[in-house]
Amino acid sequence: MRANTWAGRNKVKVRDVPDPKILNERDAIVRITLTAICGSDLHLLDGYVPTMQDGDVMGHEFMGEVIEVGRGVDPGRLRVGDRVVVPFPIACGACGACASELYSCCENSNPNAGIAEKMFGHPVAGIFGYSHLTGGFAGGQAQYARVPFADVGPLKIESDLTDEQVLFLSDILPTGYMGAEMCDIQSTDVVAVWGAGPVGQFAMDSARALGAAKVIAIDKEPYRLQMAERAGHTPVNFEEVDVRSRLLELTGGRGPDKCVDAVGMESSHGSAHVHAYDRIKQAVRSETERPHALRQAILSCRSGGTVSVIGVYGGFLDKFPAGAWMNRALTLRTGQCHVQRYMKPLLQRIERGEIDPTRVITHTLPLDQAERGFEIFKNKQDNCEKVVLKP
């Protein structure tokens, strides 16, 4: 089959690889009908997430049709012919973490748990196409994929919604939603979201759906800010204005009640020298993150507010404003999304028309053009917001 693979730092390559086979009894094989490039794939692309190997099949947002199931798969849950969206964290459904609905922290799904444990203190779940630290699972930017614990994660789509409407249930829609949900939003809240990429856009939509009084979008790309504005959110361009002053203006001097970091480890900073400081430290690997968005979110948030982190971090960062965080009674909430927890309720919101996930798609390419997809997405060319790939 054809698959998009990692081919060294800043290089992906669509190649011919063997078709996937059942390895565990509870596996299923899915013929992929639609897949996507995620912002977090960019952290893999440039090598900031360790343990990528040449030839790794990338991609963790995919959906398709079940064409084969292992003999351990409960037929009451999944059968050949089912149309499914596959959540990006692989979860067993039986461990303590899964029992607490902390699916992205599943204790059983990562065969390389020993390595993850050394990096993070405790292991994390396996993830499709997302480095060997998270298991070394082949990903979904391909024609077919093997899906472990197939009777636990995949969500059956039985309505006539299009692939484009439901694909993002695999990651970015639940991730954005969890970012807003962790803010415990009240009807009086002003919510500021750093990053107007696809996850940020969904965090904004979710914040509004959860009843926020006002939602603010912070980014530097005019086309992304315009996209947020069209959806009814208030844009702030950090290259044009001082973010803190603008946020004070927009909130009557209080600061946003809730802040969402939808940027993560490779953020940009409006001030060139601050950006250069972290960029250099990151390039020589003396810190693994460039946490401008997180720093700014903590410093901007009103006292007693919540900072919710859904942007991906992988290692260690410098100049964490612990003083602001502690003295001003801020709550910091985080996590890789526990996608399985949100798929059904969000599918219902899509069916009811409350959320339109298709609004972020700007490019639809054939799988064979994945390299070009990565290029325009990474360099924000051609007003690229979200690339979906058709195998």
Add this chain to the structure above:
Amino acid sequence: MTQLATREAAKARQDDVQRRGRRLGWVSLGLGVAQLAAPGTVRRISGVDDSPTTRAVVPLVGARELVHAAGLLTSRRKSVWAWTRVVGDAMDLASLGVAIAHRSGRPRRRLVAVTGAVVGITVVDLLTAVQATRAKKIGSAPTARGSREGGPMELTATTTIRKPPPKVYAFWRDLGNLPTFMAHLEQIRTTGDRTSHWSASAPFGTNVEWDAEIVDEAPGEKIAWRSTGNADVPNAGTVRFVPAPDGVSTEVHVVLSYDIPGGAVGKAVAKYFGEEPHQQLDDDLRRLKQVLETGQVVRSEGAPWGKRARKEFPQRPAQPLSDSELAKGADS
């Protein structure tokens, strides 16, 4: 003497050695700083004249003293560092001998006095080094997760499994199940009510077999076993099944001890070839949890061979296996 009393006495000796080692460390620090900061003064006191050679040698000796100090003050392995001081003393005595042979009169008398002092220090260093080495042999305090030295090695590991204790106990008590999750074990055959025959792979592609017996058990709570007869690797183990606070899960606590042939050298060699016992026991318990909670050992394209994925990195790429790779299996 009881085992406990022996341990107490050994600990007291260890403490004494640590104390004396530290004292020598401070002496080295003082000497080193003096020789580096004020080499001229040190030369005058010890009767060495001002020459290009002495100007070079004195700071060098000072730098060496700082190395002794760093070792003695920061490492718990005082025996090694005390011996480095003895070697240093020998070097000093040799240089002093050369210096005496080339000088006469007042400088010579001073040098002889300094040599006397160094001989005295050498005796103290030698005594400390010998005692530190002995104390280590008699019984250094065991580390939390198993000893680094030769002799029996004790390993501990623990995990929590979301199944009730009777179920986890029953799975373990059926000894034939152990090879499904323990990397080294090939097979366990039950030979009697409490006896069994075990076979396991060992480093360098060798195989070891032994008989074992259960020496203590409490259904649902505990199993203890040990090898019998002339086992190549005498070993014993205990596993306890403790109800977890959540009321549904079981905490599994394992203690294994075994005598690795070849003592410390054998262990070092095995480690060099990728056998890291602590990591392996942790991984064994992770697989036990996978089997009991999900039915199987989890596999990925990068690590497709379950418990046989002995060396984790570098892995095969995370892309599907070819038919020939699958047919060859873990040995490919």
